[in-house]
Every structure is written in structure tokens, then in C-alpha cells.
Amino acid sequence: MANNNVVSLLVCFVALSLATSAADRELVNAVYVFGDSLVDVGNNNYLPAPAPKATPPYGMDLPGRLTGRFTNGYNLADVISQRLGFETSPKPFLSMGRSERTLLGRCKIGANFASGGSGILDTTGNGTLTMRTQIKYFKRVADKLFCYPSKWDRLARSFFLLSGGGNDFWAFNASIDTPNAYIARMVSTYIEKSRYIYMLYDAGLRMVGILDVPLIGCTPGSRAGTPTSECNSAANSLAQGFNSLLRTELTSAATANMTELKYSIASNYNIISDMIANSLVAGLREVQTACCGAGRFKAEVMCSGPNTTACPTGEHGEYMFWDMLHPTQATCERGAVAIFYGDVPKYAEPVNFATLVGEEGCSLQMADDE
Known part of the structure; x- marks a missing residue:
């Protein structure tokens, strides 16, 4: 029997x-x-090698420009921004010219500081903008904001979106750290006083949506690395451990040090898990093999690498994963509906994104599955 949450998610997705x-x-x-x-x-796109770049066929469903998105079309930053009423994600910070920097400094537009390959820890990523660097760039902007009626008022009514942790687990070395110690270090770096979320709070953040670590053990890349072709349960266990501790520690930190903070932690983990378990109900035909790549599960070579191919254009919306790691635009769109309007606490907690920003929308609150 299909999961009732997923059935209602699909109905809500179609309506929205x-x-x-x-x-x-x-x-x-x-x-x-x-x-x-x-x-x-x-x-x-504005960083030298070895920073990874999303060159074609990445972005092939947004023709006419090098999009820099690690998917076929729009990614989670885009579809979440669209639900907030914007055309797409704000522009990448490193791409902004003088006129755009002026608009940014006057609180007329936002900015995207994210960098593919980065993580929560400074040691994660190779040539990318670390989370620390991203926040440092924002703080430089925030220190010079000139807004009406005040920068504090404008920032308090702005939405901050954070995504991190998955790449840190690909960098995990069991010979150096225990899983629990590594997870604790990640969480403390993310939210402890004087660390990342607190630094943003001190600079003006008051409303934040956080994407937890998804089901990383069930990506095509993870399946390709297991002899049974099944999900990597150890990787999923790491993600679950991080997600659980993040929720506990952020609740404590907000109560103790960030009393004006409004937040929602979106469960990428549960959303992807339910979509895989009920793929046809969710409107996805293929949830194991990537649309673009090469080798086993099309996940042994990164999309755009040598001898890689993409599935036919008409099938892009039927695949959960675009490449060995990243979701398709179709998956992002379905996920955003759950993040905004989904069951609490299954898909987001302590509130969903719609409640966080004060929007009324399609409700997915339901009784337990039969």
C-alpha cells in the first residue's frame, strides 16, 4: 500500500x-x-581548478548559458526561491558586477554564496568556497548594508537557506575519527556559539531554513560502490546520526543564545526515502540509475566526463537522480512541495517552510499510515 504522505504529496505537487x-x-x-x-x-564557475564545475550537459534544460547548477535544470535553491515568490535563486555572489553589488548593498536583492563540493568542515572540498569563507563574504556585505528602514529590519525579513554535511561524509576517514566524534564536530562547527549559524545570527539572520543530509547511501554512486547494488547502510547511518544531533543541538542553541531565531530543518532524508519507497506514486520511474553518466548505474563517471551520456530529454522528469549524486529538477520540485507544505515533523520541524514564512498553502498534515 502506498505511503499516504506520498500520495498527498503528489496531489499537492500537481495542484501547486x-x-x-x-x-x-x-x-x-x-x-x-x-x-x-x-x-x-x-x-x-568563477573559481580556478580544482573546484568542480557543472559544465554541459549539466544545465541542459536551461539552455543558452552555463548555469553552474549540478543538475539538468533548476536546483533546490531555485525551487525554494520560486516558492518564496522569486524567479530563481539569487545570483552567485562571485558573478556580481558593480551594479549588482550596489543593489545587494542596499538590500534590494539577495545572493547565493554556495559552492559545489564544500562542506561544513574546512577540510572538506578541494578548491571550493568553504562554509566559513561563504559566511565571511556575507559578513563583509552585511557590515556595509545601507537599507531602509534599517538593515536589521530588512535582514530579519529575509530568508536564509543552508545546505551542508553530505560532502563531509564522503571525506570521512574511519582511521582518524569515530563516527560519533566526527558527527559531533560537524554539528558543533555548524551551530555552536561563535560558529557558523551563530555568526549569521550575529550579522542579522533571524529566519533560516536548513536542509538536512539526504539519503546519501542510496545515491547511484553509493549503489555502484556496493557489491549487492543495494543502498550503503553505513553512509545512511552517518546521515541519520548527524540529522538527529543537529535537531537536538539547534534547539538548545536557539533557546540559549539565539532567542529571536525562527527556523525550520527540512528532512531531505525522509523526503528522498519516501520517494524511493513509493517512486511511481511520486511520479518517478527510475530511482536507482542516474540519468547522466557512465558505467554501473551510470554512476562511475561524473556527468560531463569522458564517454558519458544523458537519458533522452523527454525522460528527465522521470528520473530521481541526474548524476551519481545530485537530484533532477523534477525531484527538487517535488521535494520543495514537501519542505514547504509537508507533514511536521516528518518532512520539516519544528515547522515547515510555509509556516516559517507565514504562507498558507496546500496542507499535507495527515493521520498515521494504515
Whole structure:
């Protein structure tokens, strides 16, 4: 029997897809994005090697420009921004010219600081903008903001989106750290006083949506690395451990040191898990093999690498994964509906994104599955 949450998610997705995003209005003043390749919209295009770059066929469903997105079309930063009433994610910070920097400094627009390959820890990523660097760039901007009626008011009514942690687990070395110690270090770096989220709070953040670590053991790349072709349970266990501790520690940190903070932690983990378990109900035909790549599960060579191919254009919306790691635009769109309107606490907690920003929308609150 199909999961009732997923059935209602699909109904809600169809209804909302026929409507305009966020009722034709911007629900927040601006959007500021930090994190990894799930939300990078092109900062890595402006970094020298070895920073990974999303060259074609990445972005092939957004023709006419090098999009810098590690998917076929729009990514999570885009579809979340669209639900908030914007056309797409704000532009990559490193791409901004003088006129755009002026608009940014006057609180007229937001910015995307994310960098594909980065993580929560400084040691994660090779040539990318670390989370620390991303926040340092934002703080430089925030220190010089000139806004009406005040920068504090404008920032308090802006939406901050954070995505991190998945790449850190690909860098995990069991010969150096125990899983629990590594997870604790990641969480403390993310939210402890004087660390990343607190640094943003001190600079003006008051409303934040955080994407937890998804089901990393069930990506095509993880399946290709197991002899049974099944999900990597050890990788999923790491993600679950991080996600659980993140929720506990952020609740404590907000109560103790960030009393004006409003937040929602979106469960990428549960959303992807339910979509895999009920793939046809979710409108996805293929949830194991990537659309673009080469080798086993099309996941042994990164999309755009030598001898890689993409599935036919008409099938892009039927695949969960674009490449060995990243979701398709179709998956992002379905996931955003769950993040905004999904069951609490299964898909987001302590509130979903719609409640966080004060939007009324399609409700997915339901009784337990039979």
C-alpha cells in the first residue's frame, strides 16, 4: 500500500504546479543561500581548478548559458526561491558586477554564496568556497548594508537557506575519527556559539531554513560502490546520526543564545526515502540509475566526463537522480512541495517552510499510515 504522505504529496505537487509560486508575491525581502552543490548556482564557475564545475550537459534544460547548477535544470535553491515568490535563486555572489553589488548593498536583492563540493568542515572540498569563507563574504556585505528602514529590519525579513554535511561524509576517514566524534564536530562547527549559524545570527539572520543530509547511501554512486547494488547502510547511518544531533543541538542553541531565531530543518532524508519507497506514486520511474553518466548505474563517471551520456530529454522528469549524486529538477520540485507544505515533523520541524514564512498553502498534515 502506498505511503499516504506520498500520495498527498503528489496531489499537492500537481495542484501547486498549476498555480503560480507564492501567490505572485515575494514572501520575504531577499534570499541568501549558503552551502554545497545542492544549492550552488554558479559560484564554482568563477573559481580556478580544482573546484568542480557543472559544465554541459549539466544545465541542459536551461539552455543558452552555463548555469553552474549540478543538475539538468533548476536546483533546490531555485525551487525554494520560486516558492518564496522569486524567479530563481539569487545570483552567485562571485558573478556580481558593480551594479549588482550596489543593489545587494542596499538590500534590494539577495545572493547565493554556495559552492559545489564544500562542506561544513574546512577540510572538506578541494578548491571550493568553504562554509566559513561563504559566511565571511556575507559578513563583509552585511557590515556595509545601507537599507531602509534599517538593515536589521530588512535582514530579519529575509530568508536564509543552508545546505551542508553530505560532502563531509564522503571525506570521512574511519582511521582518524569515530563516527560519533566526527558527527559531533560537524554539528558543533555548524551551530555552536561563535560558529557558523551563530555568526549569521550575529550579522542579522533571524529566519533560516536548513536542509538536512539526504539519503546519501542510496545515491547511484553509493549503489555502484556496493557489491549487492543495494543502498550503503553505513553512509545512511552517518546521515541519520548527524540529522538527529543537529535537531537536538539547534534547539538548545536557539533557546540559549539565539532567542529571536525562527527556523525550520527540512528532512531531505525522509523526503528522498519516501520517494524511493513509493517512486511511481511520486511520479518517478527510475530511482536507482542516474540519468547522466557512465558505467554501473551510470554512476562511475561524473556527468560531463569522458564517454558519458544523458537519458533522452523527454525522460528527465522521470528520473530521481541526474548524476551519481545530485537530484533532477523534477525531484527538487517535488521535494520543495514537501519542505514547504509537508507533514511536521516528518518532512520539516519544528515547522515547515510555509509556516516559517507565514504562507498558507496546500496542507499535507495527515493521520498515521494504515
